[in-house]
Every structure is written in C-alpha cells, then in structure tokens.
Amino acid sequence: MQAARQGFARVCPPVPHAGKGRVLTYAGAVQGLVPSGKPETCLVAKAAPTQRDTGAVEPAMADPVEHGITATQANSLRHGPDERGHFGGWYGGRFVAETLMPLVLELEQAYNTAKADPAFHKELDFYLRDYVGRPSPLWFARRMTEELGGAKIYMKREELNHTGSHKLNNVMGQILLARRMGRTRIVAETGAGQHGVATATVCALFGMKCVIYMGATDVERQSPNVFRMRLLGAEVVPVTAGAGTLKDAMNEAMRDWVANVADTYFLVGTVAGPHPYPAMVRDFQSVIGEETKEQMHAAEGRLPDVVVAAIGGGSNAMGIFHPFLDDPSVRLIGVEAAGCGLDSGKTAASIERGSPGVLHGNRTYLLQNADGQIDEAHSISAGLDYPGVGPEHSWLNDIGRAEYVGATDTEALDAFQLCTRTEGIIPALESAHAIAYATKIAQTLPKDTLLVVNISGRGDKDIFTVAEHLGVKL
Amino acid sequence: MSRIAARFQSLAAQGRGALIPYLEAYDPDLETSLALLKAMPDAGADLIEIGMPFSDPSADGPVIQAAARRGLKAGATLPGVLAMVAEFRKDNAETPVILMGYLNPIEAYGYDRFCTDAAKAGVDGLIIVDLPPEEADVIEKPAEDAGLDIIRLVAPTTSDDRLRYVLSHASGFVYYVSITGITGTRAASTDDLKAALPRIRAATTLPVAIGFGIRSPQQAATAASIADGAVVASALLATLADTLDAEGKATAETLPRVLEQIKALATAVQAGTVSADQPA
Numbered sequence: 001m002q003a004a005r006q007g008f009a010r011v012c013p014p015v016p017h018a019g020k021g022r023v024l025t026y027a028g029a030v031q032g033l034v035p036s037g038k039p040e041t042c043l044v045a046k047a048a049p050t051q052r053d054t055g056a057v058e059p060a061m062a063d064p065v066e067h068g069i070t071a072t073q074a075n076s077l078r079h080g081p082d083e084r085g086h087f088g089g090w091y092g093g094r095f096v097a098e099t100l101m102p103l104v105l106e107l108e109q110a111y112n113t114a115k116a117d118p119a120f121h122k123e124l125d126f127y128l129r130d131y132v133g134r135p136s137p138l139w140f141a142r143r144m145t146e147e148l149g150g151a152k153i154y155m156k157r158e159e160l161n162h163t164g165s166h167k168l169n170n171v172m173g174q175i176l177l178a179r180r181m182g183r184t185r186i187v188a189e190t191g192a193g194q195h196g197v198a199t200a201t202v203c204a205l206f207g208m209k210c211v212i213y214m215g216a217t218d219v220e221r222q223s224p225n226v227f228r229m230r231l232l233g234a235e236v237v238p239v240t241a242g243a244g245t246l247k248d249a250m251n252e253a254m255r256d257w258v259a260n261v262a263d264t265y266f267l268v269g270t271v272a273g274p275h276p277y278p279a280m281v282r283d284f285q286s287v288i289g290e291e292t293k294e295q296m297h298a299a300e301g302r303l304p305d306v307v308v309a310a311i312g313g314g315s316n317a318m319g320i321f322h323p324f325l326d327d328p329s330v331r332l333i334g335v336e337a338a339g340c341g342l343d344s345g346k347t348a349a350s351i352e353r354g355s356p357g358v359l360h361g362n363r364t365y366l367l368q369n370a371d372g373q374i375d376e377a378h379s380i381s382a383g384l385d386y387p388g389v390g391p392e393h394s395w396l397n398d399i400g401r402a403e404y405v406g407a408t409d410t411e412a413l414d415a416f417q418l419c420t421r422t423e424g425i426i427p428a429l430e431s432a433h434a435i436a437y438a439t440k441i442a443q444t445l446p447k448d449t450l451l452v453v454n455i456s457g458r459g460d461k462d463i464f465t466v467a468e469h470l471g472v473k474l
Numbered sequence: 475m476s477r478i479a480a481r482f483q484s485l486a487a488q489g490r491g492a493l494i495p496y497l498e499a500y501d502p503d504l505e506t507s508l509a510l511l512k513a514m515p516d517a518g519a520d521l522i523e524i525g526m527p528f529s530d531p532s533a534d535g536p537v538i539q540a541a542a543r544r545g546l547k548a549g550a551t552l553p554g555v556l557a558m559v560a561e562f563r564k565d566n567a568e569t570p571v572i573l574m575g576y577l578n579p580i581e582a583y584g585y586d587r588f589c590t591d592a593a594k595a596g597v598d599g600l601i602i603v604d605l606p607p608e609e610a611d612v613i614e615k616p617a618e619d620a621g622l623d624i625i626r627l628v629a630p631t632t633s634d635d636r637l638r639y640v641l642s643h644a645s646g647f648v649y650y651v652s653i654t655g656i657t658g659t660r661a662a663s664t665d666d667l668k669a670a671l672p673r674i675r676a677a678t679t680l681p682v683a684i685g686f687g688i689r690s691p692q693q694a695a696t697a698a699s700i701a702d703g704a705v706v707a708s709a710l711l712a713t714l715a716d717t718l719d720a721e722g723k724a725t726a727e728t729l730p731r732v733l734e735q736i737k738a739l740a741t742a743v744q745a746g747t748v749s750a751d752q753p754a
Binding site for chain 1 (some may be wrong): 527530531532533534538546576577580581582583606608609627628629630632636640651654655656659
C-alpha cells in the first residue's frame with residue numbers, strides 16, 4: 001500500500017479536461033449537507049465575481065455585521081480574529097482536546113505579551129536581518145514578462161531566505177517565543193520538509209531538542225530535506241498512518257504535544273491549527289507583504305494591481321496578502337493545488353472543492369465526504385498536499401476579498417521550467433503553482449498592470465521529483 | 475431522571491463504581507460490533523461507550539486509531555452508529571449509552587438533526603473529544619433540548635479555575651483523563667488518582683469516571699473505587715484486534731474473548747478492592 005503510493009503511483013492518470021465550473025465533486029459541498037448548526041450568515045456563497053470584473057474596488061461585504069464584524073472593525077479587514085479566535089464569527093477557533101486547552105490559552109497569553117514588548121520585536125528584527133537575510137528582494141522578471149507579453153511580473157524572492165523558503169520568518173518568531181516560555185523541546189509537522197528544515201535550523205541555532213513528524217510518503221519524495229533535518233540534529237519520525245502525508249504528520253505532532261505538554265512547544269508551520277496559531281503565524285509572515293508594499297512603491301511609485309501566491313495551509317499567501325487587505329484595488333489570488341484537475345477527485349484544492357468543517361484545531365474549508373470523514377489530498381507538491389487551509393483564507397474567500405483558483409500538477413511543472421529557463425530561478429514546486437496561474441493571467445492583462453508573484457521557496461529539493469515526471473533518470 | 479443519573483445513583487446505593495467498557499462501532503464489522511454491544515450488559519457493563527470512527531483521531535493512540543480505521547473500512551457512518559444504538563435499545567432500556575468521537579462528522583450531519591436523531595435512537599450522552607466548552611455553543615442547546623448529556627473531559631493539566639469553568643458546561647458525569655497523553659499509552663499511579671479526585675469533586679457534584687490507561691481488572695477496580703467509574707477502551711480493542719484473522723475479519727474467538735475480558739473487569743470492579751500501590 002505504502003509503496004504503491006510512491007513514485008509513479010502519484011502521477012496523475014490521464015483525465016479529460018475539466019472546465020472551471022464549480023462541479024461539486026466533494027459530496028460535503030452538496031446542498032443539504034451543509035451543517036445545519038451553522039449560522040445562516042455563513043452560507044453566503046462565494047462573492048459574485050462581477051465585483052472585480054467590473055473594476056469595483058470595494059470588497060464584497062454587503063453586510064459586515066452578518067460576518068460577525070463589529071462596528072469598530074468594519075473599516076478594516078486586518079483586525080481578525082475575534083477573542084475566540086474566529087474569523088468572521090465562524091472559521092478558526094480552538095477545537096482541541098481538554099488536555100491541550102490550557103496550553104493553547106497559555107500560548108495566546110505569551111504571544112500577546114511578546115507582541116506588545118518592543119524587546120521581542122527588536123530581537124526578532126535582529127535575527128530576521130542577520131540570520132534569515134531579510135529583506136528579500138522584489139525582482140522584476142523582465143524576460144518572463146517579455147515572453148508572456150502582458151502584465152509586468154515582479155517576484156518576491158522568499159526563496160533567498162536562509163533555508164530556502166519563507167518558512168523561516170515564522171519559525172524564527174515562534175522559536176523566540178518558545179524560549180521566552182521556557183520550553184526546551186520542539187515538535188513540528190512538515191510536508192515538503194521546508195518547515196521541518198527551518199525548524200531544525202533554529203533548534204540547532206538555539207541548542208534545542210527537535211522532533212519532526214513527516215508522512216512516510218513525503219519522507220520518500222523529499223529525501224534531500226530529510227537528510228538536511230538529520231544533519232541539523234533533528235529526529236525525523238516517518239508517519240505511516242493514512243496516505244503518509246502532511247495531514248497524518250499533523251495528527252502525530254498533535255499526539256506528541258498532548259503527551260509531552262510539560263516541556264514541549266508545538267511549532268506549527270502554517271496559518272492553521274487552534275487559535276492563536278493562524279493569527280500568530282500570519283503576523284510573523286506579514287513581513288513578506290509589508291516589504292513588498294514598500295519595494296513596489298520604490299520601484300513603481302504605487303501599489304501592485306495583482307498579488308498571486310500558492311496555498312497549501314496558506315502561510316506564504318497570508319503573509320503577502322495581509323498587509324494589502326485594506327487596499328481594495330489590490331487583487332489577491334491564492335492558487336491551490338488542483339492536483340490532477342479540480343474535478344479529477346485527486347486534488348488538494350480545499351477551498352475550490354471542499355466544504356467547511358473542523359480538523360486539526362480549527363474550522364475551515366476541508367476536503368471531506370458527506371459523512372464528515374476527511375479525504376486524502378493529492379498534489380505533486382508535498383507542501384500543498386493537505387486537505388485543509390488556514391481559516392482566514394476561508395473567510396477571505398467567503399467575503400470575496402481574495403480569489404481562490406487552482407493550478408494542476410502539469411501546469412506547475414510547466415511553470416517550474418518556464419521560470420527556470422527565463423529567469424534563472426528554480427522555484428519550489430509549491431511556488432510553481434503560483435507562477436503557473438500568474439503566467440496564465442499575465443498574458444491577458446494590460447502591460448501597465450503590476451503583478452507580484454510570491455516565490456515562496458527554491459526548488460533544489462524538487463529536482464528529483466521533476467526529473468521523474470519528465471522521464472529523466474538522474 | 476436520565477438513564478445516566480439513575481445508573482450512577484443505583485451503583486452508589488450498592489456502594490460501588492461503574493465499569494464503562496468501550497467499543498468502536500463497526501469494528502471489525504457491523505454484525506460483530508452490534509453483537510458485542512448487545513452482550514455487554516450481561517457481561518457486566520454498567521454504562522457503555524461507543525466510539526464513532528473518524529478518519530483523523532488526533533487524540534487517540536495506535537489501538538483506537540486502528541479500530542477506527544477498521545470501522546470506517548466496514549462502512550461506519552453516523553446514521554449507521556445511531557441505527558446500532560436503536561437496535562440495542564429494542565432489548566435494553568436501562569444501560570446508558572454514550573457516544574464518543576470527534577466534532578466534524580457531527581457538524582457534517584447537522585447539530586440539531588444529530589441530537590434529535592441520537593436521542594430518538596436511545597443515546598444518553600456525548601463525549602466530543604475536540605470540542606472544548608469555548609466552542610460548545612454549537613451543540614449545547616440542541617443537546618439539552620434533546621435530553622442528551624454533554625460529558626466533559628478534564629485532564630491533569632486542567633487548573634482549578636478551569637475545572638470550575640469546564641464543569642459548569644458538563645452534565646451526566648465527568649470523564650477524568652488520568653494522564654497527559656493519548657489513549658492507551660500509559661497509566662496514572664494510584665497516588666496520582668487519589669490526589670486528583672478531591673480537586674475534581676470540589677468543582678462538581680457529578681459522578682467522575684476515570685479513563686485513558688486502564689487495562690487490568692485491578693486497575694479498573696482501583697479507579698472505580700477511587701472515583702465513580704472506570705472506562706476501559708484500548709485494552710478491549712487490543713484483545714479484539716488480536717482475535718481477527720489475517721484479513722482483519724472477525725473469528726469465532728472475537729466475541730467470547732472480548733466478553734470474557736469484560737467479565738473479569740466487572741468482577742473486579744464489583745468486588746471493589748483498591749490495590750495499594752498498583753498503578754491504576
């Protein structure tokens with residue numbers, strides 16, 4: 001079973017081209033299976049696309065109160081979540097076993113204290129500059145722009161961070177917090193291994209014990225990162241439950257945390273999990289969007305028109321989106337992994353093909369069946385191979401502030417090669433999904449449109465997977 | 475009076491605690507788990523916990539994870555679990571039945587409809603592992619309207635202040651998770667349990683059952699006499715798993731061996747002896 005899932009077994013079978021229509025592949029999305037306990041207000045459908053098609057700049061929030069936003073917050077989309085950790089009164093929250101509740105509450109308090117402490121920010125800024133290597137550049141992709149002949153494409157170079165991805169932004173913030181909280185042992189889940197490598201790196205830096213849970217399938221397809229983590233001194237535990245991917249690693253990391261509450265800090269790698277993780281990880285990743293805003297202003301004297309980022313759990317996207325939430329002229333596009341196609345049944349597009357439910361501590365869009373059992377996700381990219389998404393994305397989707405689309409395995413592979421060939425930048429397969437959609441729409445946009453695509457990671461880790469899919473033996 | 479309250483009251487009058495065995499619905503198939511459920515009261519079950527299989531049981535250890543996988547493979551759904559309880563109720567009107575599981579399948583079913591259907595099937599209480607009181611507003615009202623108890627888990631990590639808060643949202647009985655960990659992995663000591671109980675009693679008048687890590691008859695007897703009941707889950711599921719054939723199918727051994735184990739647990743609980751220093 002496990003062996004059958006590896007290697008070519010994960011290549012998509014040929015499927016007829018499926019249109020963009022919202023065909024309800026996942027039964028949970030079918031009308032009538034929407035939870036009846038849910039407030040009616042949350043049944044608001046995806047905002048009508050006409051808002052943006054007609055150039056209207058207001059986010060589609062017909063009635064802010066319906067989404068649980070109080071009058072004081074009505075002018076900003078950046079104040080979420082509420083004190084319960086809910087976005088729009090429904091998504092997010094704290095759905096964990098009672099054993100973990102005191103820890104989650106303690107973490108929230110510790111984070112709020114740190115956030116208000118200038119010394120914490122000073123320390124974080126120091127490490128971000130001198131260890132992570134921030135700020136990361138905003139690069140004008142001249143050759144790709146010329147080849148596509150449309151919008152001006154800029155790339156936010158998160159792949160230039162130490163450890164090769166955006167993951168270190170969040171990990172650096174959380175490790176400093178864990179130290180303030182007196183924790184000595186770190187556990188984390190990882191999919192592609194980028195978060196695991198980033199976590200193992202800071203544990204090496206600060207001399208802390210590190211245990212990384214990684215699905216057995218992912219251990220196989222991301223072996224360079226597994227070796228890296230072990231070199232860094234981490235214990236990598238392969239998880240064989242389920243399909244052996246990120247979802248299973250997350251379950252196992254939570255079990256470890258429950259069993260080792262006294263000394264252990266759970267270092268979540270994305271904008272998901274129980275409150276305060278989604279908000280905290282977003283805050284640590286928002287440096288991406290803040291820099292982008294400044295850098296675009298310096299380069300072009302104005303805001304970008306379109307920002308595109310890949311979505312697995314959604315941390316790189318949330319990081320680049322969040323500083324732009326209150327700039328309604330900036331179109332925000334999250335690209336989910338469509339896998340073999342949105343309607344193929346082998347996808348990781350939780351927002352596009354899932355329905356709201358509760359998993360891993362939060363309520364959010366999930367790939368699930370009519371009985372509320374979680375489906376296995378599929379993506380060529382281990383980092384996007386997850387049946388859920390951060391709860392703030394679910395909310396941004398429902399209110400129409402961000403658009404969520406899909407890019408298939410094949411489109412990502414094509415974009416991977418295009419980016420490498422035209423810009424000399426080998427992107428991570430995760431980021432290649434964002435590039436795929438960005439190149440698709442760039443061709444249709446006027447030449448004065450400013451489009452930013454977040455290059456969330458570098459692709460050295462993926463060359464074996466790509467070679468295999470291209471039929472090249474290394 | 476609810477079946478749960480009535481049962482704890484009559485056991486208290488007998489001067490002993492309750493044995494609460496657990497079975498996973500549809501493990502390894504509907505027929506076997508229904509037969510087990512029906513035979514449990516005669517084997518000595520005072521209350522019964524039925525696990526509702528979930529694809530991602532993140533608070534459970536390997537034994538319950540495997541049982542949930544077998545149950546799902548055999549086609550377990552919430553309507554199927556409720557139908558099992560309804561079938562059980564045809565012959566048994568007294569033994570309280572508690573469903574234990576994770577929130578998402580209930581959310582997918584719909585809170586109002588689930589509580590109504592569960593009560594109609596003869597369910598008495600719900601234990602929802604990943605639903606702290608902070609998020610419980612989605613189900614508290616429908617459960618109360620349907621007459622279902624919401625049984626709350628409390629843990630060694632639960633502070634005194636939090637105990638009062640959590641237990642203000644509890645009904646039926648209190649489930650004390652005796653260890654910080656996942657199900658079926660380790661055991662608390664008798665001393666730890668003896669120290670924990672007064673803390674919980676100070677915060678509630680509800681009966682208290684102890685679970686997580688209770689395996690042997692002696693451990694069950696100790697827990698049931700220190701508290702008001704002992705939940706045994708992983709040990710029974712491990713026995714069941716041990717009787718399955720290579721394809722994971724039930725054999726002639728399956729029911730007799732699990733029931734024999736329940737009888738041994740019941741005998742010890744009914745004798746009510748506290749072991750001095752055995753881990754409970």
